[in-house]
Structure formats: C-alpha cells, structure tokens
Amino acid sequence: MPFSKETLQELVCAYCGVAASAISLTPIPTGKFNTSYFVRADGDELVMRIAPPRDAVFVFYERDMMRQEPGLHALLLEKTSVPVAPIIAYDDSHTLLDRDFLLMKRLPGRPLTDAPYVDEAKVLRRVGRCLAEVHALAAEGRYGYLGEHAPMAPQPTWVDAFQMMWRKLVEDVAAVGYYDETESTALLGLLERHIDLFDRPVPSSLLHMDVWAQNILVDDASNLTGLVDWDRALWGDPEIEFAVLDYCGISKPAFWEGYGERRDTSPKARIRNVFYLLYEIQKYIVIRHGRNNDPAAAQQYKRQVMQIVAQLMHRT
Incomplete structure (x- = not known):
C-alpha cells in the first residue's frame, strides 16, 4: 500500500468511530488519479479516496478538484435519481494526512x-x-x-x-x-x-x-x-x-x-x-x-x- 495500514485506519477511525481492529482495507487497482481503497468498517462498506500530492503535475482544473465532490454529490442526491454515493467525510485540513481525502458509502455493482x-x-x-x-x-x-x-x-x-x-x-x-x-x-x-x-x-x-x-x-x-x-x-x-x-x-x-x-x-x-x-x-x-x-x-x-x-x- 502507498500508505501504511495504520495511517489509513486512523483516517477511518477519525470519522467512523470504530476500533482499528474492526477496519479492513483493500486497494482499488483501477483508480487513475486518486489513490482509492475499499473499506470495511465494523460491517459498513465504504470507499476512501486520497488525492495526489500537491506537487504532482496537474491539468489546471485537476488541482484540488476533490473539493467540489461533496457539494455535487449532495446536489445530485437531492435533485436527481442518479445513483451516487453519500459522502460521509471530506477532509482538506491535512492534519491527519498531507493530502485531501474523503470517505463515502460504497455503491453496489462493479x-x-x-x-x-x-x-x-x-x-x-x-x-x-x-x-x-x-x-x-x-x-x-x-x-x-x-x-x-x-x-x-x-x-x-x-x-x-x-x-x-x-x-x-x-x-x-x-x-x-x-x-x-x-x-x-x-x-x-x-x-x-x-x-x-x-x-x-x-x-x-x-x-x-x-x-x-x-x-x-x-x-x-x-x-x-x-x-x-x-x-x-x-x-x-x-x-x-x-x-x-x-x-x-x-x-x-x-x-x-x-x-x-x-x-x-x-x-x-x-x-x-x-x-x-x-x-x-x-x-x-x-x-x-x-x-x-x-x-x-x-x-x-x-x-x-x-x-x-x-x-x-x-x-x-
């Protein structure tokens, strides 16, 4: 994993209130921009997405673009029938990790x-x-x-x-x-x-x-x-x-x-x-x-x- 298991568990614990021992993580191999994981937290199925480092090379609109996702998901869930995941946490404080990250419900399917x-x-x-x-x-x-x-x-x-x-x-x-x-x-x-x-x-x-x-x-x-x-x-x-x-x-x-x-x-x-x-x-x-x-x-x-x-x- 690009990040230690302990670091990732700490991120989940901060927002899900579960013990680290109840958290399992599986890398999602298909992510092409963010680093992503499937998360099981005491029975809850989640997805964690971690943004690239700030010194990465970006197209102009890619830098910090995760910041718009919580608002967009909320809008889509309120106004449309489009199947999008509720976002349960978004953190750009860089206190727990030196990157932006979010946690959202895992949608069914593949x-x-x-x-x-x-x-x-x-x-x-x-x-x-x-x-x-x-x-x-x-x-x-x-x-x-x-x-x-x-x-x-x-x-x-x-x-x-x-x-x-x-x-x-x-x-x-x-x-x-x-x-x-x-x-x-x-x-x-x-x-x-x-x-x-x-x-x-x-x-x-x-x-x-x-x-x-x-x-x-x-x-x-x-x-x-x-x-x-x-x-x-x-x-x-x-x-x-x-x-x-x-x-x-x-x-x-x-x-x-x-x-x-x-x-x-x-x-x-x-x-x-x-x-x-x-x-x-x-x-x-x-x-x-x-x-x-x-x-x-x-x-x-x-x-x-x-x-x-x-x-x-x-x-x-």
Whole structure:
C-alpha cells in the first residue's frame, strides 16, 4: 500500500468511530488519479479516496478538484435519481494526512469494464436518462469550472468560459514542454478564428465530463448502480460532454434513446465537436508526461492532436 495500514485506519477511525481492529482495507487497482481503497468498517462498506500530492503535475482544473465532490454529490442526491454515493467525510485540513481525502458509502455493482455479459443497451439507456437529468441542472449566468477548487474565474457566457479553458489547457501543455511558442500561438489562433461558432445561447448545464465504462457501475441484472467520479465536472454546453462520450465509446444509439434528445449534427456543431474533442485529448499529453512518466505516450497524443488540427484547417 502507498500508505501504511495504520495511517489509513486512523483516517477511518477519525470519522467512523470504530476500533482499528474492526477496519479492513483493500486497494482499488483501477483508480487513475486518486489513490482509492475499499473499506470495511465494523460491517459498513465504504470507499476512501486520497488525492495526489500537491506537487504532482496537474491539468489546471485537476488541482484540488476533490473539493467540489461533496457539494455535487449532495446536489445530485437531492435533485436527481442518479445513483451516487453519500459522502460521509471530506477532509482538506491535512492534519491527519498531507493530502485531501474523503470517505463515502460504497455503491453496489462493479465497473462496466468488468461486466462483459450484461445488457449494454439497457445500461446505456439508463446512463442516457441520468445524464439528461444532470444536464437539466443549470447554474444561472455562470459558466466554467464553478466548484470549490476554483481553477478559473466563473464567466458570464459559455464562449468566454471555453476560450479561457482552452487557453489554460494550451498553457499546461506548453508548461510540460510539448508545445513550443509557435504551436501554442497556432492553437490559440485556431479557436479565435472559429470563436463565433461558440457564441450562442446555451444553458450552463452540469456536466460530468468523465463518463466511460470504468465509471459506470452495474449489477448482474444490467441495472445501473452507480455513476462515479464527479471531480472533473464543469458547467456549460452539453455538446462538450457529448464529445467526451464519443471519445469514450458511450454515445451509442441506446444512450441517445435514453437521453431523449437528438444532438445537433449541423456543420457548425460538427466543428465545435472537433474543438471539444481536442480539449479532451490534450489533457492526456500532460497526464502521460507528468503523472505516468511516459513521454512516448505524451508525444503520441500530441501527434493525434496535430493530425486533428490539420484536418480541421483543411476542412475550414
């Protein structure tokens, strides 16, 4: 374990009031950002998630992003039927551990990636219905990453928010050495030349932004039992969520049947979708370089970005 058993037991004891001898912990191997454990505390089934150290390499919106999860879970539990876990403790005091951590109830089921024989169409229809509920939650006149981690100033319009998000992400990639000044300027200019496509009235919808098979929990009867990992959530145009769903293989016909609305497939929407896809892919340059120590993979993502950029410039 990256942390000693005694340290982890102390964290659980602080909030659950049980003896250390009544606590067992099992590492969750699938976590890609946080360090996570299944916890059994005197019969209660919990999940503990521990944030990365503060000196890790982050995409701009990742730093302290766990801070927004308690509020989001509470909102979803109050306003939707989306299966999310009650969070029973969140600690950013760094008195017990030099990282943020949280404890939440363990949801039943297993990741869709580990359930090859379920009825995928049934699951995706339910995921679609859930995201329709989520997208119906809207902030009033504020766009962007609005959570307690505050990675950006809230913006009055989506076009302003996305332009700021794009600039910050390009700067992050440049900061780890994968864009030079010419490339950064070109990517910023590319959005500027198409910015009118984003200047349109859209709701500031709550967006999950990380729905893929690993974050979808199901039972053996193909029921959706959990939609997890809300720490990347933002508020804005649902089209950017659709691009992530495309990338992650979720936006299949069954999903759209559950979602209940047809997406815009106009030429303008398709160009926006390319930018939203680029926003999704560029983060992996930073992640592969800074957290996975895999510069070859980071370069591969950069090549993918540049190929898409070249195709977009040819089209427009």
